[in-house]
Amino acid sequence: MALSIADLRTKKQFADRLFRGTTLAGGAAILVILTLIAWTVTDKSSLVFKSEGLNFFTERRFAPSATPAVYGALSFIFGTAVTALLAIIIAVPISLGLALFTTHVAPGWLKRPLVALTDVVAVVPSVVFGLWGIIYLAPKLVGPFQTVSGWFHGVPVLGSLFGQVSAGRTFMTAGLILAVMITPIITSITREVIETCPEADQDGALALGATRWEMIRGAVMPHSIGGIVGAVMLGLGRAMGETIAAALVIGSSPALTANLFSSGDSLPSVIALQWGEATSDVKRSALIAMGLTLFLMTLVVNFAATAVVSRSMKRMQGVS
Amino acid sequence: MLDDSARTAPSSPLLSDLSGVSGRRRTTNTVVTVLMGLCVAIIFVVLALVLATVIGKGWSIVSKEFPKWFTKDIQLSPRRPGPGMKAAIVGTIITTLTATVIAVPLGIAGAVYLNEYGKRSLFARILRFFTTVMAGVPSIVMGLFIYVFWVVPRGIDGLNSFSGALSLACLMLPIVVRSSEEMLRLVPQNLRDASYALGATPSRTILTVVIPKASPGIISGSLLAVARAAGETAPLIFTIGAAKQVNWNVFSGTNTALSRQIYDNAKESFPAAQERAWGAALTLIALAFLFTIVARVLSARISRNS
Known part of the structure; x- marks a missing residue:
């Protein structure tokens, strides 16, 4: 009761500062966690870098039980890159088609169900796709793989890309499953970017007598291409980091080969699969170092993607 | 056509x-x-x-084992059939719940800072950029991080539901921050102005005007993050241990989760194990969809009330 107005004000100000500080702490938590991730993971990887040096990145053999033990990540880095690229090559046309169909072809009543379709794909947990891939899809793929391999037998380049089929679990299988998993993210960003395309540009193209496809190619695509590239790179980052589905369907036998129908291995899958058997400190350190490698690879891709997306968003806001 | x-x-x-x-x-x-x-x-x-x-x-095994599927512990030997999945259902629920309790308040606080205080300042822009970066960090790296940072110093006792929840919380945090900030941005500025004109302090304005207005969107965004976390497997491999019995204790003792059970059983070649994997997958998908539907209903109801 004896509080003066001035007292009340300082008390209020204190509460206000406290609140502001709390929210700031929430935001700063992100920076703290990211720093801790980088620091602790690098710190624990140092053991393997001490014994292997930079050979870790160029050595293709990973033989922890050999004497002397060899720890090389090259074939896993290769597998990660190959499966992620395959996933992108398969997913990008499908996502583009899906996004364009939703925005420009589908009648009004069909738009919401189509958006919901991609959302549902995004909700299915990755381990469920992995389970479906390993038990249902992989055995069914051996036949089609052999057929394709037969077509290109003896053809240069294509013959080695689509070579001998070793099993249902291959680089290609992992690429297919990853493609399904990254389609929602590419589709939804692409759709948002396309929707920002100014109506006037599209109407102008149509008024000039363009067909719908010519309008998309001439008015929508030039406007949206930056954002789409960003979306694709975000998808690439996601495909590289997806662990469990890839771990289940890639076959887990490290290989450095051009043959997409061969079993292989990737960084996240070797970490997940070998972790339980990793009893020595050096082997654990090697697996953590692979995590670090994966972290850095996705970091580079995501940095680039974020930069591309934000730049094109800015440009588009300037336009409309 | x-x-x-x-x-x-x-x-x-x-x-x-x-x-x-x-x-x-x-x-x-x-x-x-x-x-x-x-x-x-x-x-x-x-x-x-x-x-x-x-x-x-999934339905063929869940219905065959009903109601034991929901009430019995997990079969110890992967090659034998039966009886239940209760331990994993409990594990998924308590671990995800703990992760939510950690990540959602922190994430909303961060979003409030970004949208209400930081705005276009350099620090806020940096923070926004790193939120996007963190959203792209592979889930397996989050698991390794919590293993190195939290589990190792505690030794074998470190493998518990709480460690798993920490790694899931790391995964959820950037998603919650980003979706909440989007929702806060949609709150019209004149509501804030009206509140200030009545003499309210910034903190009061945010707590009683801005957040309630944005809450439907914040809740549905957060619940989508929860659904995502409930389906994650990779971080749990390093952090949660491998239990077969129900463990309600978040802070001690190993635990398990539906996603872990799917992964472990999918790797086995025994039909009984594969059956269990399908059953666990159905249970997990049902849980994830339940979260999503609850999110929709909740946000619809709240937006109708406000």
Whole structure:
């Protein structure tokens, strides 16, 4: 009761500062966690870098039980890159088609169900796709793989890309499953970017007598291409980091080969699969170092993607 | 059929007449339209196949073992059938719940800072950028991080539900921050101005005007993050241990989760293990959809009330 107005004000100000500080702490938590991730993971990887040096990145053999033990990540880095690229090559046309169909072809009543379709794909947990891939899809793929391999037998380049089929679990299988998993993210960003395309540009193209496809190619695509590239790179980052589905369907036998129908291995899958058997400190350190490698690879891709997306968003806001 | 939809496309009435267009251009247009439709069909067929397989195979074991599926511990030997999945259901629920309790308040606080205080300042822009970066960090790296940072110093006792929850919280945090900030941005500025004009302090304005207005969106965004976390497997491999019995204690003792059970059993070649994997997959999908539906209903109800 004896509080003066001035007292009340300082008390209020204190509460206000406290609140502001709390929210700031929430935001700063992100920076703290990211720093801790980088620091602790690098710190624990140092053991393997001490014994292997930079050979870790160029050595293709990973033989922890050999004497002397060899720890090389090259074939896993290769597998990660190959499966992620395959996933992108398969997913990008499908996502583009899906996004364009939703925005420009589908009648009004069909738009919401189509958006919901991609959302549902995004909700299915990755381990469920992995389970479906390993038990249902992989055995069914051996036949089609052999057929394709037969077509290109003896053809240069294509013959080695689509070579001998070793099993249902291959680089290609992992690429297919990853493609399904990254389609929602590419589709939804692409759709948002396309929707920002100014109506006037599209109407102008149509008024000039363009067909719908010519309008998309001439008015929508030039406007949206930056954002789409960003979306694709975000998808690439996601495909590289997806662990469990890839771990289940890639076959887990490290290989450095051009043959997409061969079993292989990737960084996240070797970490997940070998972790339980990793009893020595050096082997654990090697697996953590692979995590670090994966972290850095996705970091580079995501940095680039974020930069591309934000730049094109800015440009588009300037336009409309 | 596709031609029909082209004719009724609302935003492009001019397309209804392609008669003056040369044959080649018309063919290209039709072919591309058909290809786009094909893309939709592909995704639809794949999703339908996945869901049909999971529901078909999952239902056959869940109904065969009902109600033991929900009340009994997990079979110790992967090759033998039976009896239940209770330990994993409990594990998934308590671990995800703990992760939510950690990540959602922190994430909303961060979003409030970004949208209400930081705005376009350099620090806020940096923070926003790193939120996007953190959203791209592979989930397996989050698991390794919590293992190195939290589990190792505690030794064998470090493998528990709480460690798993920490790694899931790291995964959820950037998603919650980003979706909440989007929602806060949609709150009209004149509401804030009105509150200030009545003499309210910034903190009071935010707590009683801005956040309630944005809460439907914040809740549904957070619940989507929860659904995502409930389905994650990779971080749990390093942090949660491998239990087969129910463990309600978050802070001590190893635990398990549905996603872990799917992964572990999918790797086995025994039919009994694979059956269990399908059953666990159905249970997990049902849980994830339940979260999503609850999110929709909650946000609809709250937006109606406010």
